[in-house]
Amino acid sequence: DAGVIQSPRHEVTEMGQEVTLRCKPISGHDYLFWYRQTMMRGLELLIYFNNNVPIDDSGMPEDRFSAKMPNASFSTLKIQPSEPRDSAVYFCASSSQVNQPQHFGDGTRLSIL
Amino acid sequence: SQQGEEDPQALSIQEGENATMNCSYKTSINNLQWYRQNSGRGLVHLILIRSNEREKHSGRLRVTLDTSKKSSSLLITASRAADTASYFCATNHRTGGGNKLTFGTGTQLKVEL
Numbered sequence: 221d222a223g224v225i226q227s228p229r230h231e232v233t234e235m236g237q238e239v240t241l242r243c244k245p246i247s248g249h250d251y252l253f254w255y256r257q258t259m260m261r262g263l264e265l266l267i268y269f270n271n272n273v274p275i276d277d278s279g280m281p282e283d284r285f286s287a288k289m290p291n292a293s294f295s296t297l298k299i300q301p302s303e304p305r306d307s308a309v310y311f312c313a314s315s316s317q318v319n320q321p322q323h324f325g326d327g328t329r330l331s332i333l
Numbered sequence: 334s335q336q337g338e339e340d341p342q343a344l345s346i347q348e349g350e351n352a353t354m355n356c357s358y359k360t361s362i363n364n365l366q367w368y369r370q371n372s373g374r375g376l377v378h379l380i381l382i383r384s385n386e387r388e389k390h391s392g393r394l395r396v397t398l399d400t401s402k403k404s405s406s407l408l409i410t411a412s413r414a415a416d417t418a419s420y421f422c423a424t425n426h427r428t429g430g431g432n433k434l435t436f437g438t439g440t441q442l443k444v445e446l
Contacts, residue, residue, distance in 0.1 A: 263436040324375030
């Protein structure tokens with residue numbers, strides 16, 4: 221079975237550019253989560269969706285960040301404009317129920333110069 | 334602040350020895366989960382223990398939960414070099430926006446031959 225698929229695996233771009241991260245959850249999973257991992261702050265939940273609807277976006281840092289889930293098999297996390305402090309590894313995860321184990325992708329390592 | 338704090342931050346042992354990691358948290362939980370993260374990869378779920386359970390086993394893993402002390406421990410018996418990774422506890426708990434999984438700071442385990 222295919223796991224959670226994220227693209228790109230690595231992204232290096234200059235400050236001010238728009239960045240789009242992509243995620244394909246496991247088929248049949250109704251919940252999709254976006255996390256950010258840094259050395260300073262650890263793993264933080266940014267937003268999660270249930271049946272394509274955003275449920276909790278309280279972790280989204282600021283208006284420069286936006287996330288969408290147009291259908292059950294695809295989600296995007298967009299940063300516009302990007303800043304150096306956005307450099308981190310961004311993970312997508314999915315699960316069948318909100319309180320059940322989550323399955324993680326291998327992340328996107330984002331570097332903003 | 335993060336829900337889970339882990340101890341120790343780093344642990345180095347010899348192959349064949351047991352490894353114990355501890356996790357403390359602050360609020361009521363639905364369940365507590367342990368994850369492993371290999372370098373450059375996403376998190377992998379290991380085991381879930383519900384708030385009404387005290388102990389759970391899975392292969393070489395043993396997890397305990399003490400809700401009165403708001404703490405959990407993960408024991409890996411007969412460790413192997415392949416167990417080298419970071420280990421995270423995560424608490425599933427209710428928030429204003431729904432359920433949430435909050436990750437601890439992690440323990441870096443190194444198993445040496």
